Amino acid sequence: MLEKPSVIRHYRWHVGTIAWLLHRITGLLLIFYLVLHIWVIHHISQGPAGFNKVMGVVQTPIFLLLEIGLLGCVLYHAFNGLRIIVIEFSKEGVEAHKQIYAAMMAVAIILFLIGGVPMFIHFLHALAG
Amino acid sequence: MAEYLFRIFRYDPEKDEGTKGRVQEYKVDVQEGWTLLDVLVHIKWFMDGTLTFRRACSHGICGSCGMTINGKNGLACETQIKDLGTQVITVEPLRGFRVIKDLVVDMEPFYDKLYAVKPYLITYTPPPSDRERLQSPEDRKLLDGKYECLLCGCCTSSCPTYWADKDFLGPCALLKAAKFSLDSRDEGWAERVNVIDDKHGIWRCHTIFNCVEACPKDLNPTKAIVELRRMALRGRL
Numbered sequence: 001m002l003e004k005p006s007v008i009r010h011y012r013w014h015v016g017t018i019a020w021l022l023h024r025i026t027g028l029l030l031i032f033y034l035v036l037h038i039w040v041i042h043h044i045s046q047g048p049a050g051f052n053k054v055m056g057v058v059q060t061p062i063f064l065l066l067e068i069g070l071l072g073c074v075l076y077h078a079f080n081g082l083r084i085i086v087i088e089f090s091k092e093g094v095e096a097h098k099q100i101y102a103a104m105m106a107v108a109i110i111l112f113l114i115g116g117v118p119m120f121i122h123f124l125h126a127l128a129g
Numbered sequence: 130m131a132e133y134l135f136r137i138f139r140y141d142p143e144k145d146e147g148t149k150g151r152v153q154e155y156k157v158d159v160q161e162g163w164t165l166l167d168v169l170v171h172i173k174w175f176m177d178g179t180l181t182f183r184r185a186c187s188h189g190i191c192g193s194c195g196m197t198i199n200g201k202n203g204l205a206c207e208t209q210i211k212d213l214g215t216q217v218i219t220v221e222p223l224r225g226f227r228v229i230k231d232l233v234v235d236m237e238p239f240y241d242k243l244y245a246v247k248p249y250l251i252t253y254t255p256p257p258s259d260r261e262r263l264q265s266p267e268d269r270k271l272l273d274g275k276y277e278c279l280l281c282g283c284c285t286s287s288c289p290t291y292w293a294d295k296d297f298l299g300p301c302a303l304l305k306a307a308k309f310s311l312d313s314r315d316e317g318w319a320e321r322v323n324v325i326d327d328k329h330g331i332w333r334c335h336t337i338f339n340c341v342e343a344c345p346k347d348l349n350p351t352k353a354i355v356e357l358r359r360m361a362l363r364g365r366l
């Protein structure tokens with residue numbers, strides 16, 4: 001018997017698959033951020049000078065840009081997480097998971113624009129020096 | 130009607146040993162109203178007698194002809210060629226299972242999971258002496274969308290969680306578990322919950338919904354899993 005047959009065509013992507021995959025990816029990125037965050041904050045034990053030095057690094061333009069990405073990850077993970085909670089605990093949620101996804105993502109995108117646009121302007125200012 | 134190109138997965142355990150299988154292409158002049166099963170039968174009878182696949186009823190009842198069609202699971206006998214909307218059609222065996230030959234997979238692990246959830250009515254109180262066990266129409270309605278399953282394997286084999294964890298009971302077995310657990314006459318919850326309330330059981334599902342998309346009978350195994358989770362949670366509280 002053939003254990004692992006070759007695949008001719010990859011399995012079709014459905015809304016649920018994409019929602020789950022992005023949830024996984026943003027979750028892993030958030031763990032990475034958390035480690036980075038703790039590493040930065042731990043410099044506080046080195047007094048004001050040490051802390052300011054590392055803070056200087058994370059306020060460079062590249063980090064300001066990454067922060068917009070962080071906002072995106074947080075919003076996606078939070079609102080898709082909310083979708084999963086609604087699916088699990090509401091009566092009709094399982095049937096309407098695609099509509100719930102659309103609604104949650106609409107809110108997430110609005111919040112992303114509200115937060116992301118000023119952050120991007122801030123980044124442009126930092127770039128200009 | 131029109132000529133279509135079929136790209137079909139082939140694996141002959143005698144000739145293709147040591148390989149991961151191959152693709153064979155067939156050009157078929159598809160007639161009006163043909164299903165994919167009609168095409169496969171046509172190939173087997175008139176073009177290449179070695180092509181191997183399962184089928185019995187040809188009418189979406191026996192659940193033998195589950196396969197991956199253009200990257201999505203479904204029954205060959207319920208798939209109209211012209212509804213697929215492509216001139217090139219790929220046909221693969223159900224994934225997540227071992228391939229015996231061509232489109233025939235080993236369903237044994239799938240059945241093992243089914244037996245594990247005790248898919249039968251369990252009762253301890255004896256039935257009334259003068260009639261069968263009665264059920265109200267409302268209680269019967271709870272089983273709609275749970276009992277129609279053909280055991281074709283399309284759902285379990287579409288589940289990324291099952292691909293990654295071969296011990297996962299899978300959507301089909303859990304749908305069956307829900308069917309009996311939600312039955313007002315059943316008294317087997319205490320036995321069944323031991324099997325499904327497990328990290329390879331109801332809690333393994335990531336609500337990816339591939340099973341719902343794949344089910345040829347439009348059933349909702351994810352809903353069944355969510356319902357079982359609520360029952361298990363209520364039992365713990």
Ligand code: FES
Nearest residue numbers: 186187192194206
């Ligand atoms: S042949 Fe019976 S379901 Fe397709």
